[in-house]
Amino acid sequence: MSLSNKISKQVKNIPRSGIRDFFELVLGRDDVISLGVGEPDYSTPWHIREAAIYSLEKGETSYTSNLGLEKLRESISRYVSHCFEVDYDSSSEILVTVGVSEALDLACRALLNPGDEVIYHEPCYVSYDPSIRLAYGVPVPVSATVEDGFSVKAEEIEKLVTSNTKILILNFPTNPTGAVMGKEELQKIADICIANDLIVITDEIYSELVYDDEYNHVSIASLCGMKGRTILLHGFSKAYAMTGFRLGYSCAPPEITEAMMKIHQYSMLCAPITSQMAAIEALENGSKAVEKMRQDYKKRRDLIVREFNEMGLPCNLPGGAFYAFPDIRGTGLTSKEFASALLEKQNVAAVPGDAFGANGEGFLRCCYAADVKLIKSALDGFRKFLVDIKG
């Protein structure tokens, strides 16, 4: 009996993640200098871990409300109001989820009917396309180009809007490019969404990690007329270095929150209580630790981007997240060829850009949430590799 016939068509039609292919290549090797990760190199700040331990010691091991602990939702409401300048009711508009990934899946499943189209900008985080497909939606990628600093243009989005378009997914700052979006362009996008009655899912997981003093992160949810049509996704993984706690949340109008909660309660029931207790501590007392990490990332960003440009791999200065996205087209190699040969010859890992969408081809994602010494030895590897292939 062939079990592959038993797998659903929907799942079969989803291609394997390019990251996974590359991961397997890396896994077979020892002492790889890796810029391939998508998470902070710090452990969770101690006071947050300690809050989790304390909660376990007190015996807090039960289910919580499906929406998440009330105290956490109240903290989230205050935090979002302070940082994003948009107010959400903690009892009906906030849902605590198992990471932003779950929240994204819930949002797609709550809103999409078969055939509904979803526009999102590429290169992008690897989950968008599959999450849309698994919810029977039709993914419609719009290219964000290096010329625009990978910040998508409103008019490019507008060209793709059809009568079937239901959702626009935004992710600024962007994984894998570090792109950010200014308020002016965001306003134009908001106008398009209002004119075409689109729902926006905005994944703002990297919003604390922006580096330029003149740039303030603006959420599309805070623009006039947008709160009622926006699902704001955020979480604790990146800013608080809490990836393993698996905790995120969505802020959305009550009807949408209720629909997402319906799926969440039958599939996940609730997010782990230990993680929720840690998250309360993170929101209430974590800002100093976040600022320290942000300052460190900024120094590393400046270093890695400067060095890529100096060695002849043009690289935009990313406004946020912790990824540099250098252009390797000048070498004549594809992203995959470059990444595989770099791994083979110098034992340095960086993720091929096409893993994040077809138009990531010609680029590499290099995570600079890593120790400076590691970044410098990775850069040495790049330099030697470039000399090698020129020779």
Added chain:
Amino acid sequence: MDQLIQLLQENARHSIADLSDLMNLSEEEVESKIVELEGSGVILGYAAVVDSDKVNDSGGVSAFIEVKLTPERGGGFDRLAARIAKFDEVESCMLMSGGYDLSVVISGSSLHEVASFVAEKLSTLEGVISTATHFQLKTYKSNGFLARVENSGQRLPVSP
């Protein structure tokens, strides 16, 4: 705080090349800033932070001593405190608020050596009213460094 001071406080062994990369300054600029910080007494010195529990041949001991002083007209505690601080045995010496005046950390090769320093040198100084000596038993954290380094867990080499 000054970026350079912060980096050196985290790791005084950062090379000039690393510092210049991290701060986007030339190596000459970094050197001259360091010379300036040293010259103006902002940077007092550089030393390894050592967990003496792990040094095999160390019979050494450290003690923290509470010292009560009689303040002097015109100078308060300064003259006497500076005098105490100059002894080689004294590792640190600070004026404190609260129940005593000086916090003095002393190190020596044996219990006896430290005790005799306190009895003969410290307590006998004109103006020292009393001392209370606490010997250090075990180090958990010193100058910002944990004595037992955490295993921060293995990250996957590639992740989304």
